[in-house]
Amino acid sequence: MFISLILIGLVSGVLLGLVLALMATGFNLALGVARVVNFQIGAMILWAMYGTFFAWSLLGLHPYLAIFIVAPSAFVLGYLMHRYLVIRSQSTAEDSQILFSLGLLIALQYLAQFCFSTDARSVVADNLQGALQFGPVIVQYTQLAAGAVALVVLAAMHYMLARTDLGRHLHACAQNPVGAQVSGLNVKNLSSVAMGISALCASVAGLALATLMPIYPERAFEYSVMAVVVSVLGGMGSMAGSVLGGLLVGVIISTCQAMGYGAMAQAIVYALVFITFLIRPTGLIKSKQV
Amino acid sequence: MQEDIIRVQSPGYFEERGGLALWLAASGFLLLLLAIPTLINPYYLRILTIGLLYAYLASCWNFIGGYAGQMSLGNAIFFGVGSYMAAIFANYNVAPILLALPAAVIFAGVLAMVVAKICFRYSLRGIYFAVGTLLLAEIVRIIAINSDLLGRSQGLQATARDGFLNLQFANDVPFLYIMVALCVGIIAASLWLEQSKLGFDMVALREQESAARALGVDTDQVKQKAFVISAMLTAVGGFMYGALIRFVEPGYDLSLAVTMIMVMGAVLGGRGTALGPFVGGIIVMMVQEFLTAMGSWVGTTSISALAQMFYGLFFVVVILFFPKGIVGQWIRRAADRRMVRPVKQKD
Amino acid sequence: MLTAQDIDVRFGGLTAVNDVSFQAPADQILSIIGPNGAGKTTLFAVLSGFQKPTRGEVHLDGHLLSESPAHLVSRQGIARTFQVVRPFPDMTVLDNVMVGAFARTQNFETARDIANRVLHKVGLQGKLSFLAAYLTLPDLKLLEVAKALATQPKYLLLDEVMAGLNLKEQHSVASMLEGIHADGIGILLVEHSLAIVARMSDRVICLDSGKKIAEGTASEVLASKVVQAAYMGIDHG
Numbered sequence: 001m002f003i004s005l006i007l008i009g010l011v012s013g014v015l016l017g018l019v020l021a022l023m024a025t026g027f028n029l030a031l032g033v034a035r036v037v038n039f040q041i042g043a044m045i046l047w048a049m050y051g052t053f054f055a056w057s058l059l060g061l062h063p064y065l066a067i068f069i070v071a072p073s074a075f076v077l078g079y080l081m082h083r084y085l086v087i088r089s090q091s092t093a094e095d096s097q098i099l100f101s102l103g104l105l106i107a108l109q110y111l112a113q114f115c116f117s118t119d120a121r122s123v124v125a126d127n128l129q130g131a132l133q134f135g136p137v138i139v140q141y142t143q144l145a146a147g148a149v150a151l152v153v154l155a156a157m158h159y160m161l162a163r164t165d166l167g168r169h170l171h172a173c174a175q176n177p178v179g180a181q182v183s184g185l186n187v188k189n190l191s192s193v194a195m196g197i198s199a200l201c202a203s204v205a206g207l208a209l210a211t212l213m214p215i216y217p218e219r220a221f222e223y224s225v226m227a228v229v230v231s232v233l234g235g236m237g238s239m240a241g242s243v244l245g246g247l248l249v250g251v252i253i254s255t256c257q258a259m260g261y262g263a264m265a266q267a268i269v270y271a272l273v274f275i276t277f278l279i280r281p282t283g284l285i286k287s288k289q290v
Numbered sequence: 291m292q293e294d295i296i297r298v299q300s301p302g303y304f305e306e307r308g309g310l311a312l313w314l315a316a317s318g319f320l321l322l323l324l325a326i327p328t329l330i331n332p333y334y335l336r337i338l339t340i341g342l343l344y345a346y347l348a349s350c351w352n353f354i355g356g357y358a359g360q361m362s363l364g365n366a367i368f369f370g371v372g373s374y375m376a377a378i379f380a381n382y383n384v385a386p387i388l389l390a391l392p393a394a395v396i397f398a399g400v401l402a403m404v405v406a407k408i409c410f411r412y413s414l415r416g417i418y419f420a421v422g423t424l425l426l427a428e429i430v431r432i433i434a435i436n437s438d439l440l441g442r443s444q445g446l447q448a449t450a451r452d453g454f455l456n457l458q459f460a461n462d463v464p465f466l467y468i469m470v471a472l473c474v475g476i477i478a479a480s481l482w483l484e485q486s487k488l489g490f491d492m493v494a495l496r497e498q499e500s501a502a503r504a505l506g507v508d509t510d511q512v513k514q515k516a517f518v519i520s521a522m523l524t525a526v527g528g529f530m531y532g533a534l535i536r537f538v539e540p541g542y543d544l545s546l547a548v549t550m551i552m553v554m555g556a557v558l559g560g561r562g563t564a565l566g567p568f569v570g571g572i573i574v575m576m577v578q579e580f581l582t583a584m585g586s587w588v589g590t591t592s593i594s595a596l597a598q599m600f601y602g603l604f605f606v607v608v609i610l611f612f613p614k615g616i617v618g619q620w621i622r623r624a625a626d627r628r629m630v631r632p633v634k635q636k637d
Numbered sequence: 638m639l640t641a642q643d644i645d646v647r648f649g650g651l652t653a654v655n656d657v658s659f660q661a662p663a664d665q666i667l668s669i670i671g672p673n674g675a676g677k678t679t680l681f682a683v684l685s686g687f688q689k690p691t692r693g694e695v696h697l698d699g700h701l702l703s704e705s706p707a708h709l710v711s712r713q714g715i716a717r718t719f720q721v722v723r724p725f726p727d728m729t730v731l732d733n734v735m736v737g738a739f740a741r742t743q744n745f746e747t748a749r750d751i752a753n754r755v756l757h758k759v760g761l762q763g764k765l766s767f768l769a770a771y772l773t774l775p776d777l778k779l780l781e782v783a784k785a786l787a788t789q790p791k792y793l794l795l796d797e798v799m800a801g802l803n804l805k806e807q808h809s810v811a812s813m814l815e816g817i818h819a820d821g822i823g824i825l826l827v828e829h830s831l832a833i834v835a836r837m838s839d840r841v842i843c844l845d846s847g848k849k850i851a852e853g854t855a856s857e858v859l860a861s862k863v864v865q866a867a868y869m870g871i872d873h874g
Contacts, residue, residue: 503706
């Protein structure tokens with residue numbers, strides 16, 4: 001009985017963890033390349049969830065088809081947000097920047113609340129009903145799909161960063177913005193692109209979450225904290241770290257939930273991350289780059 | 291032969307701190323409140339009392355976040371200690387509510403000492419310190435939500451108990467007086483700090499930590515002191531809130547919302563200035579009131595969400611346009627002006 | 638008397654300081670020269686408590702210093718400046734120096750007096766109310782010295798204080814430092830400006846790749862073939 005709970009926790013946790021890893025990757029990218037604390041990422045996730053919901057309820061689109069609308073829109077909005085708004089906060093002191101992004105988080109969260117009220121919404125993914133069962137472990141198809149989609153996007157991100165010109169340029173900006181500028185890279189533009197990609201990752205994560213849990217505005221802050229927490233735990237600047245961190249946090253949360261300690265799951269994760277701040281602030285995997 | 295020395299004119303005491311006009315205005319405002327409280331409509335009286343509380347809380351945060359320059363986002367913990375202590379003393383009939391004040395202050399002090407020792411011993415700074423303290427506050431909030439003693443997510447409705455020792459008054463006027471006294475007290479304390487070794491040490495470590503250490507400043511200890519002082523003073527504010535409103539809940543008292551009031555008040559007014567957070571706190575209250583009033587015109591809860599949205603945008607605007615704060619910017623500009631037009635003086 | 642014995646500083650595989658020992662009596666001005674990367678600043682970091690030596694000890698008048706953190710070393714009487722100046726930008730010149738003065742007193746007026754006198758000695762008395770953020774480099778260098786001086790140290794450790802100054806400015810600062818030394822404060826200089834080293838030093842040590850390769854008077858060390866090869870690139874083939 002106990003073992004089966006652990007197993008359920010593990011499997012669910014890994015699947016959830018992939019989604020968390022995607023959120024953390026988004027956060028990392030903004031921090032590493034654009035040098036921006038994207039604390040409003042939780043609001044981006046929230047808006048993506050609403051986007052998914054309305055694509056489903058108004059247009060009848062399956063969430064994983066809606067991705068083709070939601071993700072590009074997120075990229076564009078993220079790009080514009082950075083280009084015309086966030087970039088102005090660059091000149092302020094580092095710790096003021098987190099206040100700036102907290103302000104944006106609050107503003108975007110309550111904008112959503114104003115538009116859509118606090119009523120919880122749910123997306124029902126039509127052909128993903130039901131669950132897979134092997135032995136004592138039950139896994140919803142929605143969870144599997146969420147994990148799979150997150151994995152695909154994470155893989156795509158990795159490919160982009162490691163093998164494309166864009167990825168090289170983003171690395172350059174992250175490592176040495178002045179040097180990059182001097183070498184002819186348009187750092188300002190690349191920073192906005194990074195933010196756009198950050199928003200894109202957040203939107204896919206939001207989309208996946210929309211199939212798993214009810215949507216309501218108050219959770220935006222929580223999502224932000226999760227993104228930061230997984231990011232730091234895994235090691236800011238390392239994608240492998242984000243994945244590792246995500247899996248770890250996902251497993252902890254899911255296992256706690258499976259065993260009935262759902263309420264304290266978050267507190268446990270926060271405490272773990274706090275301890276990480278103290279003893280190993282570079283996170284589980286040390287890296288100098290995104 | 292006497293040399294003409296081009297010397298920058300030494301500014302006056304209040305000139306260096308926001309201008310004589312501002313100080314006179316603030317003093318006048320407080321005196322006015324003291325003089326005519328009964329002429330003010332009880333609704334506005336409460337608003338002003340809360341506004342003074344915000345001003346006071348911002349000034350408390352200013353010790354750690356302004357003078358010492360450490361962005362603590364967890365001060366809600368100590369506010370909550372104060373407010374919950376008041377409610378607990380009331381509900382569980384522990385003792386007269388007034389005694390909850392020293393209990394809260396001591397508890398907050400000890401808690402802050404532990405947190406500070408841990409954080410600063412491990413050199414937590416910058417964004418790590420900010421997010422770290424935020425996480426601690428969230429942990430406390432989650433514990434409160436899961437605690438029956440603390441009323442879970444419903445919070446606690448503090449039973450009204452009679453008598454002056456239980457802070458039961460005929461109206462809110464005594465609370466106003468207390469808040470005025472607290473504001474005056476903390477501004478005076480800030481002014482005193484600015485002329486003390488501790489104050490100089492705090493600002494030095496904010497500006498350039500390694501250079502401060504090279505001059506003999508024990509930066510870890512100074513940060514701890516700043517954090518603990520800030521925490522204990524914040525607990526006083528929390529206590530006043532609990533005693534006044536008589537309703538405490540984790541969703542507010544231990545939340546980011548109350549932390550943002552303290553932080554934005556100080557940032558808007560001017561971190562590291564004596565009068566700035568007071569001014570900032572009052573403005574934050576005014577903005578909140580304005581947005582709520584705007585909301586009540588239309589009267590649905592969705593409009594109150596709109597008000598909150600503008601409130602968030604207000605933060606964004608403050609950071610973009612008043613990074614040094616209203617008073618902070620004034621002081622800086624005055625210092626610049628003095629440099630451009632030095633007064634030629636004979637030695 | 639400030640002594641360093643058998644100082645090693647190793648960072649992983651890199652040895653920054655290798656078996657350096659010397660004595661610095663307070664009545665002497667000691668200069669440490671050597672090519673970049675020779676370990677001079679690391680040595681200063683050890684002497685001032687910013688870096689623990691991997692091996693070896695530093696003593697001041699018999700007290701062990703090398704186990705103490707920077708702020709305690711400062712209180713014991715070692716004041717250092719930084720190669721790249723580190724003022725407190727948002728504070729006035731006077732306030733900057735008062736931070737140092739507060740190392741010896743708790744009293745505001747006393748600290749202000751000390752700071753005033755130090756600033757007079759250093760030549761910044763005309764700029765007391767200037768914000769440090771707006772000072773020119775020569776003034777920032779003077780401020781750096783003033784801050785350290787206000788702690789009423791036994792020894793002043795000056796890390797490339799002449800860097801960025803033209804020769805005239807350098808000699809002006811040298812005169813000021815000689816005045817400070819005359820008041821009984823020991824001075825250790827890390828310097829590249831050989832003219833200043835020649836002018837000011839009672840003794841000179843030359844470091845290369847972490848090792849002490851020469852010690853003696855300025856003329857001895859500067860004439861030494863070993864030093865010339867390592868530092869000035871003169872090949873005696």
